[in-house]
Amino acid sequence: MHIIDRRLNPGGKSLENRQRFLRRAKSLVQGAVKKTSQERDIKDVLEGGEVTIPLDGMHEPRFRREGGTRDMVLPGNKKFIEGDYLQRSGQGSAKDSGPGEGDSEDAFRFVLSRDEFVDLFLDDLELPDLAKRKIAQTESEGIQRAGYTTSGSPANISVGRTVRRAMARRIALKRPSKEEIEELEAAIGACTDEDERLVLLAQLEKLKAKTKRIPFIDPLDIRYRRFETVPKPVAQAVMFCLMDVSGSMSEHMKDLAKRFYMLLYVFLKRRYKHVDIVFIRHTDRAEEVDEQTFFYGPASGGTLVSSALQAMHEIVRERFNPSDWNIYAAQASDGDNSYSDGELTSMLLTDKILPVCQFFAYLEVGESGGSAFDLSDSSLWTLYERLRNSGAPLSMRKVSERSEIFPVFHDLFQRRETVQEKAAP
Amino acid sequence: MTERLFEGADWDFHTLQRITDACEVVALKDLGLDVYPNQIEVITAEQMLDAYSSVGMPLFYKHWSFGKQFAYHEASYRKGLMGLAYEIVINSSPCISYLMEENTATMQTLVIAHAAFGHNHFFKNNYLFKQWTDADGILDYLDFAKNYVMQCEERYGRIEVERTLDAAHALMSHGIDRYPGKKKLDLREEEKRAGRRRQHEEEVFNDLWRTVPKGASKTRSAISLERRRKLLGLPQENLLYFLEKSAPRLAPWQRELLRIVRHIAQYFYPQSQTKVMNEGTATYVHYRIMTQLHQQGRISDGNFLEFLGSHTNVVFQPEFDDPRFSGFNPYALGFAMMQDIERIVTSPEDEDREWFPDIAGKNDVMGVLRDVWANYRDESFIGQFLSPKLMRQLRMFHLHDDPEERAGIRVDAIHDERGFRRVRRELARQHDVGYIDANIEVVDVDLSGDRRLILHHHVIKGAQLNETDAKRVLQHLADLWTYDVALIEVDSNNKVLREYVVSPRPIPAAVA
Numbered sequence: 030m031h032i033i034d035r036r037l038n039p040g041g042k043s044l045e046n047r048q049r050f051l052r053r054a055k056s057l058v059q060g061a062v063k064k065t066s067q068e069r070d071i072k073d074v075l076e077g078g079e080v081t082i083p084l085d086g087m088h089e090p091r092f093r094r095e096g097g098t099r100d101m102v103l104p105g106n107k108k109f110i111e112g113d114y115l116q117r118s119g120q121g122s123a124k125d126s127g128p129g130e131g132d133s134e135d136a137f138r139f140v141l142s143r144d145e146f147v148d149l150f151l152d153d154l155e156l157p158d159l160a161k162r163k164i165a166q167t168e169s170e171g172i173q174r175a176g177y178t179t180s181g182s183p184a185n186i187s188v189g190r191t192v193r194r195a196m197a198r199r200i201a202l203k204r205p206s207k208e209e210i211e212e213l214e215a216a217i218g219a220c221t222d223e224d225e226r227l228v229l230l231a232q233l234e235k236l237k238a239k240t241k242r243i244p245f246i247d248p249l250d251i252r253y254r255r256f257e258t259v260p261k262p263v264a265q266a267v268m269f270c271l272m273d274v275s276g277s278m279s280e281h282m283k284d285l286a287k288r289f290y291m292l293l294y295v296f297l298k299r300r301y302k303h304v305d306i307v308f309i310r311h312t313d314r315a316e317e318v319d320e321q322t323f324f325y326g327p328a329s330g331g332t333l334v335s336s337a338l339q340a341m342h343e344i345v346r347e348r349f350n351p352s353d354w355n356i357y358a359a360q361a362s363d364g365d366n367s368y369s370d371g372e373l374t375s376m377l378l379t380d381k382i383l384p385v386c387q388f389f390a391y392l393e394v395g396e397s398g399g400s401a402f403d404l405s406d407s408s409l410w411t412l413y414e415r416l417r418n419s420g421a422p423l424s425m426r427k428v429s430e431r432s433e434i435f436p437v438f439h440d441l442f443q444r445r446e447t448v449q450e451k452a453a454p
Numbered sequence: 455m456t457e458r459l460f461e462g463a464d465w466d467f468h469t470l471q472r473i474t475d476a477c478e479v480v481a482l483k484d485l486g487l488d489v490y491p492n493q494i495e496v497i498t499a500e501q502m503l504d505a506y507s508s509v510g511m512p513l514f515y516k517h518w519s520f521g522k523q524f525a526y527h528e529a530s531y532r533k534g535l536m537g538l539a540y541e542i543v544i545n546s547s548p549c550i551s552y553l554m555e556e557n558t559a560t561m562q563t564l565v566i567a568h569a570a571f572g573h574n575h576f577f578k579n580n581y582l583f584k585q586w587t588d589a590d591g592i593l594d595y596l597d598f599a600k601n602y603v604m605q606c607e608e609r610y611g612r613i614e615v616e617r618t619l620d621a622a623h624a625l626m627s628h629g630i631d632r633y634p635g636k637k638k639l640d641l642r643e644e645e646k647r648a649g650r651r652r653q654h655e656e657e658v659f660n661d662l663w664r665t666v667p668k669g670a671s672k673t674r675s676a677i678s679l680e681r682r683r684k685l686l687g688l689p690q691e692n693l694l695y696f697l698e699k700s701a702p703r704l705a706p707w708q709r710e711l712l713r714i715v716r717h718i719a720q721y722f723y724p725q726s727q728t729k730v731m732n733e734g735t736a737t738y739v740h741y742r743i744m745t746q747l748h749q750q751g752r753i754s755d756g757n758f759l760e761f762l763g764s765h766t767n768v769v770f771q772p773e774f775d776d777p778r779f780s781g782f783n784p785y786a787l788g789f790a791m792m793q794d795i796e797r798i799v800t801s802p803e804d805e806d807r808e809w810f811p812d813i814a815g816k817n818d819v820m821g822v823l824r825d826v827w828a829n830y831r832d833e834s835f836i837g838q839f840l841s842p843k844l845m846r847q848l849r850m851f852h853l854h855d856d857p858e859e860r861a862g863i864r865v866d867a868i869h870d871e872r873g874f875r876r877v878r879r880e881l882a883r884q885h886d887v888g889y890i891d892a893n894i895e896v897v898d899v900d901l902s903g904d905r906r907l908i909l910h911h912h913v914i915k916g917a918q919l920n921e922t923d924a925k926r927v928l929q930h931l932a933d934l935w936t937y938d939v940a941l942i943e944v945d946s947n948n949k950v951l952r953e954y955v956v957s958p959r960p961i962p963a964a965v966a
Contacts, residue, residue, distance in 0.1 A: 032470050032474065032494045033493065033496070034495075035495045035496060035497045035501065035552075036496055036497060036498050036555055038501070043503070043504045043507050045521075046507065046520040046524060047521040047524055049516065049517065050524075050525060053616075054522075088926070089522075089620075089623060090624050090923040090926035090927045090930070091624060091626075091627055091923060092627070092891075092911075092920075092923065092924060092927055093892075093919065093923050094918065095917060095918070095919075096857070096917055097913070097914075097915045097916030098855060098856040098858075099855040099917075100852065100866070100883075101855070101880075102851070102852050102853075102880050102884060103774035104771055104773055104848040104849060105773020105776070105848075106774075106849040106851040106868055106869065109851055110865065110868060111865055111870075111873060112864070112865065113864070113865040114862040114864055115853070115862050115864075117862050139529045140529045
């Protein structure tokens with residue numbers, strides 16, 4: 030008789046099977062994930078959870094028989110006698126295995142973990158080329174300790190290590206210690222017998238000579254701390270959310286913007302160890318706010334886009350040194366901007382903001398179902414388009430429906446594609 | 455005064471040891487059971503889910519469909535739609551029983567009595583298991599299978615292996631020898647043989663032989679149809695066996711994979727034929743052991759009540775018009791029949807003496823039961839031992855549903871004098887696996903001609919194959935066969951009802 034505790038055995042024996050299954054079902058699951066995510070709130074969406082995929086393709090067929098005459102024995106007869114007829118559709122028809130049984134399994138539901146979900150969702154997305162190039166460049170050099178060396182600059186002498194080696198050498202070569210010499214000197218001083226004193230003196234001479242031959246610290250002992258330079262990828266990013274909160278921005282528009290920000294956040298979060306978010310809202314003046322105020326706080330006034338860019342510029346200068354941070358920015362607006370602000374905006378953007386940003390996206394949000402949206406380009410859109418045509422690395426999209434957010438996001442970040450070519454939403 | 459095995463619900467490993475020892479005494483001395491050595495393993499809920507998805511086996515080769523099973527079970531478990539089984543037990547020697555750590559001490563006792571003694575005895579003594587399974591070899595064989603599949607994946611690619619296994623799985627239920635005749639499976643020997651086969655192939659491989667011109671082949675017409683069929687062992691109902699031996703273009707490793715799937719299917723075949731008996735036996739044994747332990751004062755009244763609660767749930771049989779009804783519960787039917795046999799043996803009525811002259815009043819309950827457990831399967835067990843009293847008690851009746859009949863479903867027989875034998879025969883038939891699975895066999899193939907494989911499905915009572923699934927399975931079959939495959943559905947008068955023809959998909963031919 031053996032009783033064995035297997036609880037500590039590694040669980041997840043099915044993990045590999047599960048991964049195989051997901052790999053096989055990938056395209057199906059991906060479709061399902063996208064569909065699900067359009068229906069749900071972003072926050073919930075990124076919690077992972079249950080998805081439903083069509084069984085087709087995941088189906089394991091077997092020969093099954095159906096139809097024909099059927100015989101069955103059942104328990105619980107209450108009133109029937111031989112020769113009775115039961116109505117087919119009615120109660121007691123005992124359709125426990127009707128012909129439709131096999132088809133009831135036409136969709137397959139299962140739970141994805143958060144990571145699996147986000148993986149599948151973002152699977153074919155990648156940072157745009159521009160950003161990738163910059164990441165490679167902005168890897169800063171870090172230095173790290175790499176043991177000890179026998180040569181180096183005096184500033185790098187490792188005292189502890191040097192002394193330790195010196196002591197080892199002194200002990201090995203039997204260098205007389207200070208105490209020994211003092212003791213001997215004291216003995217000489219106290220000595221009354223001349224012969225003995227001469228012997229002691231000779232001993233002292235020998236010790237002193239030995240002390241001279243064996244230095245306290247020899248150049249051999251000296252050790253320097255060694256440093257190596259290693260390339261250190263910048264593992265942190267900051268994401269600036271800029272939003273126009275003037276009266277012309279409706280709740281719907283803010284909602285669209287929010288979804289875009291959230292997606293960008295999750296996307297960045299997958300690639301950086303640490304992601305900061307800065308919310309800047311603006312009317313005719315800009316302020317940095319917390320998330321709650323950003324989306325829901327009331328504000329009113331005119332519209333000066335440059336104020337937000339100015340604020341962002343200042344925050345970058347104060348807190349986010351571009352050599353340490355990858356900077357991403359997403360601006361959402363309904364496209365209104367004060368006419369006189371155009372020059373300042375364009376100047377700030379080209380000179381201050383874009384050079385430090387990995388990626389700058391402009392999202393123009395419109396009212397749901399607004400058909401006039403496409404007719405004429407807004408002042409901000411026209412301005413940005415001009416900048417972009419002259420080569421500024423800007424991404425721009427127009428969005429008016431909730432369901433468009435994911436496709437647009439997808440579009441912006443599609444792998445191996447230059448996203449700057451097309452502007453149409 | 456005997457000491458209690460445990461108090462309350464907590465248990466530790468010493469408790470489990472005491473419980474097992476106590477159960478063993480009752481099982482071996484009082485009930486006279488004969489069991490494989492026991493191995494009891496305590497696992498977590500997650501590990502239980504793992505075990506579920508690989509048909510309860512501790513080691514299994516990797517395949518996506520087990521992942522699908524896992525995802526499916528996990529989803530329904532999380533939603534609370536499904537409880538986990540209390541135990542899983544493996545027909546091996548030693549007999550391995552998995553216990554869940556969440557179980558209370560009472561439940562562990564129940565599970566040990568049920569699995570480690572009830573199922574264990576059944577596995578060791580029932581003729582089907584003796585005939586078809588190799589308890590000593592199964593774990594080694596599964597280990598071999600797992601490694602073999604892994605090696606194949608390394609050598610020939612995951613996709614290729616997956617394709618072959620998918621096809622084999624689709625045909626798994628038709629990879630079984632239903633009738634004995636060949637000698638018993640010896641899985642250890644099987645494993646060695648597989649190794650030797652591989653080695654031999656490697657040793658004798660010489661590329662030159664491929665280029666040697668072959669002599670003139672026999673004229674095609676020289677081989678008569680009869681002889682051809684005989685050479686191929688046709689008709690053959692074991693489709694996997696047929697493919698393994700005769701599919702012209704399979705690589706040796708593919709044949710080995712088919713063989714593995716076939717052996718595993720065969721290993722589980724007795725289980726599907728003995729659900730009612732197996733669960734009935736285990737339930738009867740646990741009931742006897744628990745009652746005995748309670749009578750000895752080794753289980754407190756409270757714990758015994760807890761046991762009765764679980765036991766009653768397990769043997770609950772909803773009636774046909776109950777929303778919970780989904781056919782006969784094998785635990786309920788099996789247990790009721792075992793108890794009924796006990797009644798017939800100890801205190802029979804006249805009716806029982808007439809129906810069961812061999813056992814009525816024989817008084818040796820365990821002797822009779824052990825004999826029954828050893829020599830029957832569900833179909834013959836029900837056909838032989840379902841008593842009129844039990845049919846009355848469960849109020850069984852027989853329905854005949856003919857779609858042509860406009861009046862509805864006819865009640866063909868009920869639990870009365872006229873109906874007993876008919877109800878019993880019908881219920882027995884429902885538990886006959888030979889009758890449940892579609893009867894499909896390879897009838898012909900023209901190996902020297904167009905190599906089309908011809909299968910027949912013998913339609914019984916008008917139940918034809920589900921078209922979508924049939925096409926899919928045939929596609930897999932054709933892919934393995936690499937030539938056209940035709941499936942003809944014929945009724946008992948050999949009238950053709952439907953015909954499928956499937957061509958293999960253009961897959962790059964497997965390289966030998």
